Structure formats: C-alpha cells, structure tokens
Amino acid sequence: MNASLQTYAAMYQAAGFIPLPILSNSKHPACKGWQTGTTPEAFAMHGGNIGLTFGAGLFVLDVDVKNGANGMDTLEGLEAKYGELPATLTAETPSGGRHIVFRKPEGVKLGNRVGIMPGLDVRAAGGFIVAEPSTLDGKNWHWNDWQPDTGELPEIADAPQWLLTAISKPAPEAAERATSATGGTADAYTTRALERATSAVLSAAEGARNDELNAAAYGLARLAAAGRLDWGQCEHVLTRAARAAGLEDGEIVATLASAYAAGMASPNHEGEPDTGEEAEPLLLPVSVGDVLTNPSKPPRFVWGHYLPRGVVALLGAHGGTGKSTIALMLAVAVATGQELFGIETERCRVLFASFEDDGAIVRHRLETICKQWFIEPAELEGHLVIVDGTESPELFTTTARDAGSVTPTYTRLEAMAEGAGLVIVDNASDTFGGDEINRRQVRAFMRSLGRIAKANDAAVLLLAHVDKNTSRAGKAANGEGYSGSTAWHNSARSRLFMVRDESGELKLSHQKTNFGKVHPLLSLDWPEDGLPQLSHAQPGPVAADSGLLAELDTRALLALIAEFSERGEHVTTATTSRTHAAKLLASEPTYPKSRKPADVFTLLREAERAEYIERITYQGADRKPRERWNVTSKGREFAGLAATAATAATVQVTALSAQAADSCGDCGDFSAGVIGGKESAQVGAKVSAAPEQSEGKQG
Structure with a gap:
C-alpha cells in the first residue's frame, strides 16, 4: 500500500470530503459500500487510487475531453453566452478536462447526470470523482491552487443560476x-x-x-x-x-x-446497419501453395501438450476433487519453470483469477505449495498474479434471448491478462451468467475467453464443475459429465478430466486435443499432509515393462542414490525441484536414459513401497527442513550393494562465510557447502560427520 495514499485520505477527511479507495490505474471503486464512506485505514487494504464523494451541499461539474466530445469547448460556449464561471476549487484530469466544485443553494435538488451536454457531466450526492494523487495510464489528477497537505481549502463558490438552470432542465418525455x-x-x-x-x-x-x-x-x-x-x-x-x-x-x-x-472501452459494432461501405470479409482465404516454403509456426504449449497457447482448454471435475489446488500448483510450476507431475512447463507470466474461493483461501493453498516445494514467495513476484473476483464474478451475462455480452469484470480481466502466457479462470459456474444448456450462449462465452488467449498467445484454462454421478459412471469421457451444453467441451481445444476412484487415487485424463495425440492417464496420490503427486501405480511405459527392465533400472537408480549418499550428496524426494532426482542423476553413465522423468519418479515410488528406499529429513544450510532419498539395507541387498556404506554421509552445514555464499534457488543450500544438493567441506563451511548407521539409516 502506498503510504501517501493513506495520508491523502486523512487530509481529505479533515477538509470535509469523504474519501474512498479506487482500484489502481482505474476509476472504479475498490470495494462495495463506498457510498457510506470509508476510513483512511481502509486504504491499507484496498485500492491504488483515491476518490471523493460529496455532501448534499456540493456538486462537481465534470468537464471531459474524450470519445469525440470536447467539454472544454461546450463550457467555453456557455461562458460566452452567460458569463464566466466564478473562481472555485478546480482540478485537472488526465483526459485534459476539469473537475469544477460548486456549492448549490439549499433546497435545490441535483442528481448525478452523464452527458447533459457534449462532454459535461454532473457529480452530486451519491456520485464520486477521482482525485489527486491518483493516476491513469501514467497521467495524474491534480488540484489547481490547493495542496491538501496544507489543510487550507480554497473558497468553494456558489454555482451561478445560469449553470443550475442548464444542468437541471427537466428531461423530455x-x-x-x-x-x-x-x-x-x-x-x-x-x-x-x-x-x-x-x-x-x-x-x-x-x-x-x-x-x-x-x-x-x-x-x-x-x-x-x-x-x-x-x-x-x-x-x-x-x-x-x-x-x-x-x-x-x-x-x-x-x-x-x-x-x-x-x-x-469496448465499443460494440455488431449488427450495425448497412452503410454502403464494403464490410470486412466473414470468410478469410487460407494460403495453401506455400505451406512448405513458408510454413506456419508450430503450436506452443505451457505444460506438456496439455495446454496449447492461443486457445482455451477445459479442466473438469466434480466439486471437492481438488481441481482448484492442482490448478494453483500448475500456476506456480509455470511461474517458476518447474515440472509438474514430471511434465515440463514453459516459464511465463501467470494470471490466476479465482471467482469461487476468496483470496484468503487461495493464499492458504499457495502457502502449502511454497512450503512443500521449498519456494520463496518472493520468487513469484512479477511472475504470478492472483486476483480475487468473488465480489463480482460474472465475466459474461445475457438478457432475454440474446447470445450475451461480456461484463466490466471481463474487461478488467482482459486488461490484466496482457503479457500473460497462462490465464487460469476458476471457475465456469461462477463466471458464466447465461444459460448453461444454451449452446449459443456457451459458445459466445468460450469465444470471449478465446479472445484473451489469442490476443496474448496465452493458454487459457477454464475450470468447470462436472456432474458427480455421470463422472463416476465414466460418461464424462465423452463430454456427458459436463454440466449443461456439449458446447463446453466442443469449444475447448484441449480438455482434461479428473476423478477420484474408489481407492482414493486421483485420475487425471487428457480427453481431447486439437494438436496431436492425447497424453496418457496420470494417477495421483494426495498425502494427508502434502500435495497431489504421481502415484506408484502410474500407467504407461513403466507399467507395461514392469518386469526385468524395470527391475534393472530400479537397481541402477538405487546404486546411484547410494553412491551419491556415500559422497555426501543428497538426492531430493521432490518431483518439482529444478534439481530433482531425474535431473541430478541423468548425467551419470549408469542412469537409465530411456526413462522419462515421470517414469523415474514412478520407479522410485515403487521402490519406496517395496522398502528399498526411504525418506530422510535433514536441515539445509538455510536451516529449513529438507527431504532426501536414502537406500535401506533391504534396498542395498536388492541392488547388490555392500550392506553398509563405506563413508559417513550424514553431513550438516552449520556455518558459511558471506564471501562464499552463492544461493542455489532450488534447494535453499549454498554452493560453498551444497551445489545442486551436493555437500562438501570447502572454505568457510563448517562440516561435521556422524557415524554411519545401519539398517537403512545411512547418509
């Protein structure tokens, strides 16, 4: 919060005005109930601009220069006819117009009116104006001949009768x-x-x-x-x-x-009458003769082949399955460039718009993700933007039988999405104000989201509720589980569906893509004190070759983990770290290079269930708890390794000189003591070794 804004609010209140918070770079109130007034402290939570409301004895002549109307010219014409306005409190506005404050006689009723004459509006009781030090697109509002911090309010003149007459003329029939x-x-x-x-x-x-x-x-x-x-x-x-x-x-x-x-800000030219001018073509020709010499750019994705850029994707699940949490995990993974469930992401700016859960709930989920993934929240600044849209969630609404139109909330979302590579909208039931079985309205809503995707070459992911009974019956595979019209899944260019099976596992399936083959099914466990992660029963290549090849590859992985531990190096259990097991071990000659990261994680989890490896908690150089893999005695026997390790591997870095500290953003350790999870006794590091423990407690 800008401290000067709260100071201005207090000064305006002392001068007799009623301040209200306004959204940053905007002219819209930041909260409901502003008509009753707000305290300066409210600005600590809301807004980046400031507005003023007026008591019954004051009103503002709002002179605008925009949208083809020049209020300054209109005012000049009135003054030439009736005489100059008296000197009074006046402000300059970003459009080149003015806010001119007047007193009105007792008993004269004035309402808020827009467009009483070209470029002239009236703001009276119940209305508001934006005031200094607010800004809009780099331009500011400022008072003439008044500095609010002096506390000396200039004289506010009585409105001349000719002005009162002009602005209070009775309306035509x-x-x-x-x-x-x-x-x-x-x-x-x-x-x-x-x-x-x-x-x-x-x-x-x-x-x-x-x-x-x-x-x-x-x-x-x-x-x-x-x-x-x-x-x-x-x-x-x-x-x-x-x-x-x-x-x-x-x-x-x-x-x-x-x-x-x-x-x-969003002119509507749809359905305009024929003016005789040649209209834009409704059907555009597509060049075919140069597809080899001038090929189109291939599709880009932000997460594997699940989320293509430039179009809308749909993630459906019934309530309580956890789609909002997984969507936020995806947002964080993309914002930091980490893999999610073993699948690579393309790092880009992410806009996460929550219209179902308020900001406090989203922050709680984000806290869990940061703790589980060892992410410093400061790393997300500038890469992840989260907005709470629960107060005004509708992005699209309809009247009577029309196809519908977007709302002011959509316009705000559209502006905030500029420059984002991924936009997540949670969810359809809150943001769509039309008839969910009306195909025309659903398609119009999906097209409105598509405009955001296309304008930014961004992937837009819309979360949607799915009927619980039909999803359990498996009908959602054909789109039947989606609430309402089939236009929901037909309009999406990629479609994902998630369900919890009878065993409690989450199944995330890729049901549709217009850009190649669908991904295999992902099976996810959700530990009680953790986050969804790949389960041991992962389908696909690993399950298919779970015989001799899987056994050999598992032995190779166990041997590598044991070797790293004996060298005093850690292999993290995290699957989203930038130094996860698959990346850390991949350069070793005996690493099973035919395996994708997701396959490696599956083998490790199967090894854990077989009690070949276990999770060990240790304290990193930043004094935060970390977790690594350790090969048990049973695992060493399975891999054909010696029963005990040859050297001590339990190492704790207790001090590090400032000159040698070079933070490794992935694990929180330091290059002088730990590099990519590696520990070594170097200058400035104080290293202590503990005796080797038997029965799987080595390292």
Whole structure:
C-alpha cells in the first residue's frame, strides 16, 4: 500500500470530503459500500487510487475531453453566452478536462447526470470523482491552487443560476428520450437492445436487480461507445427502470458510472446497419501453395501438450476433487519453470483469477505449495498474479434471448491478462451468467475467453464443475459429465478430466486435443499432509515393462542414490525441484536414459513401497527442513550393494562465510557447502560427520 495514499485520505477527511479507495490505474471503486464512506485505514487494504464523494451541499461539474466530445469547448460556449464561471476549487484530469466544485443553494435538488451536454457531466450526492494523487495510464489528477497537505481549502463558490438552470432542465418525455437514445437512426439492433435492457431491469428478481442493471448498462454503453446510442438518454431510461424496480439512487448512479466506463472501452459494432461501405470479409482465404516454403509456426504449449497457447482448454471435475489446488500448483510450476507431475512447463507470466474461493483461501493453498516445494514467495513476484473476483464474478451475462455480452469484470480481466502466457479462470459456474444448456450462449462465452488467449498467445484454462454421478459412471469421457451444453467441451481445444476412484487415487485424463495425440492417464496420490503427486501405480511405459527392465533400472537408480549418499550428496524426494532426482542423476553413465522423468519418479515410488528406499529429513544450510532419498539395507541387498556404506554421509552445514555464499534457488543450500544438493567441506563451511548407521539409516 502506498503510504501517501493513506495520508491523502486523512487530509481529505479533515477538509470535509469523504474519501474512498479506487482500484489502481482505474476509476472504479475498490470495494462495495463506498457510498457510506470509508476510513483512511481502509486504504491499507484496498485500492491504488483515491476518490471523493460529496455532501448534499456540493456538486462537481465534470468537464471531459474524450470519445469525440470536447467539454472544454461546450463550457467555453456557455461562458460566452452567460458569463464566466466564478473562481472555485478546480482540478485537472488526465483526459485534459476539469473537475469544477460548486456549492448549490439549499433546497435545490441535483442528481448525478452523464452527458447533459457534449462532454459535461454532473457529480452530486451519491456520485464520486477521482482525485489527486491518483493516476491513469501514467497521467495524474491534480488540484489547481490547493495542496491538501496544507489543510487550507480554497473558497468553494456558489454555482451561478445560469449553470443550475442548464444542468437541471427537466428531461423530455420518455418517448422522445427513447427515440433520441438511438441517435434518430433507430436501427433494429439498437432498438431491440434498448428494449431488452429496459425490460430486463424492470423484471429482475429481488437480489439480482443491481447485477441486471450493471449488465444492461454495460451493453448499452458499448453501443454508445460505437456512436450508435446517446448514453445520456440511455442513462435516463435505465435510471427510471431501476427506480421502478426498487433500487436506490446512490446504487443506481454508482452502477451506471462503472458500467459506462467499462463499456466505453469496448465499443460494440455488431449488427450495425448497412452503410454502403464494403464490410470486412466473414470468410478469410487460407494460403495453401506455400505451406512448405513458408510454413506456419508450430503450436506452443505451457505444460506438456496439455495446454496449447492461443486457445482455451477445459479442466473438469466434480466439486471437492481438488481441481482448484492442482490448478494453483500448475500456476506456480509455470511461474517458476518447474515440472509438474514430471511434465515440463514453459516459464511465463501467470494470471490466476479465482471467482469461487476468496483470496484468503487461495493464499492458504499457495502457502502449502511454497512450503512443500521449498519456494520463496518472493520468487513469484512479477511472475504470478492472483486476483480475487468473488465480489463480482460474472465475466459474461445475457438478457432475454440474446447470445450475451461480456461484463466490466471481463474487461478488467482482459486488461490484466496482457503479457500473460497462462490465464487460469476458476471457475465456469461462477463466471458464466447465461444459460448453461444454451449452446449459443456457451459458445459466445468460450469465444470471449478465446479472445484473451489469442490476443496474448496465452493458454487459457477454464475450470468447470462436472456432474458427480455421470463422472463416476465414466460418461464424462465423452463430454456427458459436463454440466449443461456439449458446447463446453466442443469449444475447448484441449480438455482434461479428473476423478477420484474408489481407492482414493486421483485420475487425471487428457480427453481431447486439437494438436496431436492425447497424453496418457496420470494417477495421483494426495498425502494427508502434502500435495497431489504421481502415484506408484502410474500407467504407461513403466507399467507395461514392469518386469526385468524395470527391475534393472530400479537397481541402477538405487546404486546411484547410494553412491551419491556415500559422497555426501543428497538426492531430493521432490518431483518439482529444478534439481530433482531425474535431473541430478541423468548425467551419470549408469542412469537409465530411456526413462522419462515421470517414469523415474514412478520407479522410485515403487521402490519406496517395496522398502528399498526411504525418506530422510535433514536441515539445509538455510536451516529449513529438507527431504532426501536414502537406500535401506533391504534396498542395498536388492541392488547388490555392500550392506553398509563405506563413508559417513550424514553431513550438516552449520556455518558459511558471506564471501562464499552463492544461493542455489532450488534447494535453499549454498554452493560453498551444497551445489545442486551436493555437500562438501570447502572454505568457510563448517562440516561435521556422524557415524554411519545401519539398517537403512545411512547418509
């Protein structure tokens, strides 16, 4: 949190204003209930910008220069006709406009209005403005002739009568408003949109009225951004409908302002009337004659062949299976470039958007992952972004029978996804506000996520709930277990499905890919005090050759682990470390090089179940507990090794000079004492050896 922001909040409060937290680089309130005011301490938890609300005696003339409307020109014309405005508290805005603060006479009622004249809005009781020291896209708001830290508020002038008259003119009749709202063109598309929006607000059920107003206003604001509707007139129509539905003015104003800002950033040109101009082609030709001389780039993936870039993938499972935890594990693995379940990742920036579980729950899961994988949270800064969307989860909504449209939350997600290589959305049931059995709406929602994927060449992974009974029956293999329309799995370019079998194991299957062959089934154990990991009963090549070849390879691995231990080097039990067993041992001549890392992990777990190896906890140079493999006496006998090790292997690094310390980010040990899990007595390291223990306690 920026300390100066909290200081500004306290100064504004001392000057008689009501501060509220605003999202960073935004004009949207950071929390609900802002109309009742917030304390300066609230800024320690919310927002990166600051806004001000006003009491009943003040209002702001908001002069904008954007979207083709120049409020400065409008104001200049008014002053030329009626006289100059009196000197009063004024601020400059990032758009080149102004916020001009006035007092109004007692008894005069002013509401919040947008577009009263080109580029002129009014912010009164129930509305707000963004204020100094807020910034937007590198530009800032700042006061003229006032420094809030002085505490001396400039004189706020009374509004001249001509201005009060201009901004409080009675609205035309509703019929005239409806006609002008469509800009006089009244094409069928915009007329239906206005009618549907009004009807949706009027018919909204209690508890859903504000959400319906937000969706309706956002859709109309997008049309206004395209120049197809007059937003001021739309605002009037929606306000009347919202009041009739039972919403309070303060809530109406805030919702319309937020929806307007988001809608203006996403103009809607769909269904525009024919202008006589040549339209963009709906079917684009694809070149075929140069596929050999000018080949297209091959598909890229962020995790094996599970998650292709540029498209949407689907991970389905019924509630309580653990898909959110596994998705967060994937996010951390990709953000750090580590393997997950023995499968390589491509390191990139990750955006994890949780719309089902709040931030505290996600942080708890992340804490477990960092502890289990020995990751310092600071390593994730700049690589992993987690957002809590539980307060306003819908990314897509519908009105009446249309295909639906994206929401302000989607617009925010779209902006935050810029530069990400992986975007995880948890989950579909919270973010999709349409009819889950309506194929047209489902496909429109999936296409909206696809736009984010394509714009960033990112893999977008959408988590989805699956019907529990059908998933147990195995129907989900054909998409039948997905709740609602088959368009969910048909629209995904890669599809994963997870279920817990009767033994308690998790089965993660790769059901579909449009980019080659599907991966084999992954079997996962989930220890009570740990994280999901590859189980011993892993299907695939290891299971197929679990006879003599597997026995020989297991003996080779045991011999290597024993050799490393006798040299004072550790082979970690972690499968996600950048120095895991497969990588650490791979350079040795006797390593089974035909094995993939996942196969090696399976052999080691089978060896553990056979009591050939065991897990030993030790203290690393950073004094954190670590875990390594140790070959037991039974394992040494199986591998044909001597019953006891020749040298001591239990080593503890107790001190290290600052000059020799070179942190190995994977294991927390240091190069002067431990390199990639290796321990040696070097300058600056104090090494103690313990006598060798028998019965599998060596090293």
